[in-house]
Amino acid sequence: MVMQITRDGLIAGMAAIEGEFRDLLKTGKQAVGLLPGDYAAGQFLNPDSMNQRGLYGTSAALLALSRANPDDDRNEHITGILRYLGHREKAERRLVRGPGEKAALQARLVAEVRTAFKCADLLYALSAAPLADGRDRLSRKLVERIEIARNPSGGWPGDLARQNVDQVATAAVVRARNAAGLHTDPKDVALIREVATDPDSDLPVRVLSLLVLLELPGTVPGADDLLTEFLTQLDPSVRAESFHEFPLVNHHEEVGVPWQLYLLCCAARHNPALLTSDHRLQSLLRDILEALKTKEGYVYSYRQPRKRSTRTYGILMDTLWQVQSALAGVPLPQPPALRRGPRLRNWVQALSWTGLTAAAGLAGLSLWGWAQGEEGPLGSVGGNVAATALLAFLGFLVRRVWGR
Numbered sequence: 001m002v003m004q005i006t007r008d009g010l011i012a013g014m015a016a017i018e019g020e021f022r023d024l025l026k027t028g029k030q031a032v033g034l035l036p037g038d039y040a041a042g043q044f045l046n047p048d049s050m051n052q053r054g055l056y057g058t059s060a061a062l063l064a065l066s067r068a069n070p071d072d073d074r075n076e077h078i079t080g081i082l083r084y085l086g087h088r089e090k091a092e093r094r095l096v097r098g099p100g101e102k103a104a105l106q107a108r109l110v111a112e113v114r115t116a117f118k119c120a121d122l123l124y125a126l127s128a129a130p131l132a133d134g135r136d137r138l139s140r141k142l143v144e145r146i147e148i149a150r151n152p153s154g155g156w157p158g159d160l161a162r163q164n165v166d167q168v169a170t171a172a173v174v175r176a177r178n179a180a181g182l183h184t185d186p187k188d189v190a191l192i193r194e195v196a197t198d199p200d201s202d203l204p205v206r207v208l209s210l211l212v213l214l215e216l217p218g219t220v221p222g223a224d225d226l227l228t229e230f231l232t233q234l235d236p237s238v239r240a241e242s243f244h245e246f247p248l249v250n251h252h253e254e255v256g257v258p259w260q261l262y263l264l265c266c267a268a269r270h271n272p273a274l275l276t277s278d279h280r281l282q283s284l285l286r287d288i289l290e291a292l293k294t295k296e297g298y299v300y301s302y303r304q305p306r307k308r309s310t311r312t313y314g315i316l317m318d319t320l321w322q323v324q325s326a327l328a329g330v331p332l333p334q335p336p337a338l339r340r341g342p343r344l345r346n347w348v349q350a351l352s353w354t355g356l357t358a359a360a361g362l363a364g365l366s367l368w369g370w371a372q373g374e375e376g377p378l379g380s381v382g383g384n385v386a387a388t389a390l391l392a393f394l395g396f397l398v399r400r401v402w403g404r
Helices: 009-029 055-064 072-086 088-095 100-112 116-128 135-148 169-177 187-198 203-215 222-234 259-270 278-290 309-325 342-371 381-403
Strands: 242-248 251-257
Touching: 009 055, 009 072, 055 072, 055 116, 055 309, 072 088, 072 135, 072 278, 072 381, 088 100, 100 116, 116 135, 116 309, 135 169, 169 187, 169 203, 169 242, 169 259, 187 222, 187 278, 187 342, 203 222, 203 251, 203 259, 222 259, 259 278, 259 309
Parallel strands: none
Antiparallel strands: 242 251
């Protein structure tokens, strides 16, 4: 039986994710050597954290904490993350030792500023963050870097130093820019819509593209049909994501596309009632909330090693936040056994009166047969009276249970 969604369950799941990130920022191995008050994150949550910090992990930490309920501790962490991002290159250079490490760091820093997906993740997280010192300055620098890389005919590459158009990068960048309150060029919207409606395109890319369209201002023609189509291809018994490969500098990189989580966001955006009525979406949410209670956490079984990814957990937090926000105005359903309606009420009343009428009729016939001295079923007063009492009791019980 699929677990019914409860707001308490969603809040508990979000609190678990928030707690993981707070613990990582305070005690993770990646914090060793950072200046007091600086916070950053790497690829994995505790206890698998490494002495490594990156934009994916740090952006995920910023996004997760920004979606959490505000308090002094959360605000301190957000301020510390923004401080680290503001002087990240200087902070990282201070921690390396030897020419080999310095050369590797330089290559990594160059690659990061050229990766469209890392820039998009960070801009999206900054757009969710509360106003704090350095936030707007970081956002402006990212927007400038992204705008320079846009193709004149629309779209963005995965490597911001190239001129090609990457479908996934375009969707990720447009989503981040929209979150930052920037206008989207109709050419970019047309590119994303073309992918979302193309049955020959990969499902994960189509789901992400639909989510971007739903987050943009205005309506999305055909969104109902697209969402229905995507749901028919959903297998909630398997945690699925896709990996998108793109060229970067002189090699290739991969970025995860957790399309099942994006599909939940699509439903939250377009038709929140599906979150409480569609068994596939409910199964996805149940899997997330139950996994967050376990020691292993929410991990993809085919990922090796099976460690909890900070980026995945950041997207999880954003997904639960969107679901909770969407359900704020939607009455959560009662369990099926308690759900009532006029048709069911009429049926119960008819059943109750039928039982009482049958009991009275059987009692009358039995007494008449006994008075006539007849042998057989009608003359068996004891058995008939017992049956009469049973029917009457059942009729009374049905009405009593319904009343409660």
